[in-house]
Amino acid sequence: MSETLPATLPAPVTPAQQQHILNIIRRAARTEILPRFRSLAASDVRTKSHADDLVTTADLAAEAMITRALQIAFPSALIIGEEAVASDPALLDQIADAPLAFIFDPIDGTWNFTHGVAVFGVILAVTQFGRPAFGLIYDPIADDWAVADDENPAVLERANGTSRPLKAAMGKPIEALSGFVPLHMFSKARQAEIATVLPSFKRTHPLRCSAHEYRMIAQGYTDFLMTASLHPWDHAAGALICEQAGCHVEMLDGGPYSAARHEGHLLVAPDRTTWNRLAKVFGFLMGQGAAGSAPT
Template sequence: MTDNLPAAPKPALTTAQQQHVLNIIRRAAKAEIMPRFRSLASSDIASKSRPDDLVTAADTAAETMITRALQTAFPSALVVGEEAVAADPTLLTKIAEAPLAFIIDPVDGTWNFAHELAVFGVILAATQFGRPVFGLIYDPVADDWAIADSDSSARLERATGTSRTLHAAIGKPVEKLAGYIPLNLFAHHLRPKVAAALPSFARSHTLRCSAHEYRMIAQGHTDFLLTATLHPWDHAAGALICARAGAHVEMLEGGEYSAGRHEGHLLVAPDKATWNRLQKIFSFLLE
């Protein structure tokens, strides 16, 4: 008898809703991002918090289009875009309490985009009270996307209709690991210690693009990732996609990642044993 069993929880977004969100992202990329790629005027590019923290006309136009479409489709949801937060930082405080929030990075890898490098993407996450429940990382150049929700495996899908399940790398000794470590984004007083740890690995670098770094982790092409900041538009979708690809995703100090957290460091590794070895190396960040 199963009559007294609780009903299985419904997914945050139905399959049809996920497809609609994907269509919104693809339309925005086609209308507002790709026509500006390698066609930006100097007046289309501005700096924000520092000279290499850029925003372009593509960022603002795409975010406006995506936000409007999401608010129409999900009128009760909170929509938080990177550029909107730049104008109103209090939006960040609402994520942890929102039953459904959409978090958008309209052009992740803006520095690359502005310098005509084809390493950028669109990131969207849906969260429930800060917990990522849907993640989408779209590559407008290739017209393909990494996607996952809290009930399914991560997949790489293409406009051609093909799809394959994503698998993170297998664990290995520290000296054989390759990872992404954004040295320049750590606080100045931490950079010498972070830099001193880099020779421990086979390779460490950055793509200046969280979208493609998380995609590379989820595809098993790179082993680990350590964040310097916790901007939710950079990490919420990727954390879920990598976890659903089999990676171990945990805050450096322990505990699950939440888009409602704004301090600390997220560490993504192939498995718990490898994560533990990496956590020991970077434990100075917890002091």
């Protein structure tokens, strides 16, 4: 974009529209995702970029349903689902100039979903010129959702009408930190170097599911996340939710996260002091682009 964005932008979706978006996601989960969980035939699954990068009939059907519903409700918005980008990568180039964009992953954690592991979710972000303004991470199994917008704190809401605020963990020294570092998603050329720093931490245990990784951090159950790629359907909603839960969210090479950015590494930490400690540990990645393709 050639023009400078204002410090604040009008809220892109009202509370009523946020509720409608949630209804769309829950309906897609009930109709297209849950009936196929642990019921997929071999013909319902295919690979994309490599053997662990899977897509199922559930992903495709849910994305089609969500896309149609969003297009009806927001006819002037840019609608980007993960599988649409697989067919047309140029869609990502439109995010930076879109005053209103919906970016979503119909099933985040497709590998888990395909293998009957109940660690998957639906991620949706609303962005303005790449800046996340609304984020929703839905767990179809529990029927609950982490949600935030850029004006309100993050909360976890349940279908029974109850909710509770989300709060990041307290900062800690490096050796006491637990986090998510998806070593398998970095290129082979980077893995050995990254592996040498992992013993510095208490634990690093990626879940193969960005949805639940971000939810764990926002709830204070896990401390940090270092991304291997910047696919916006994986990170735009979670970055906002964690930020509104009190985390420090910043690109490793400095500056705020943007869904329009395609290279680099996002680092999420409980606070600025812990973020600085982590940035020193991962400093060797500075200047490196996204080093792998994220199997989901």
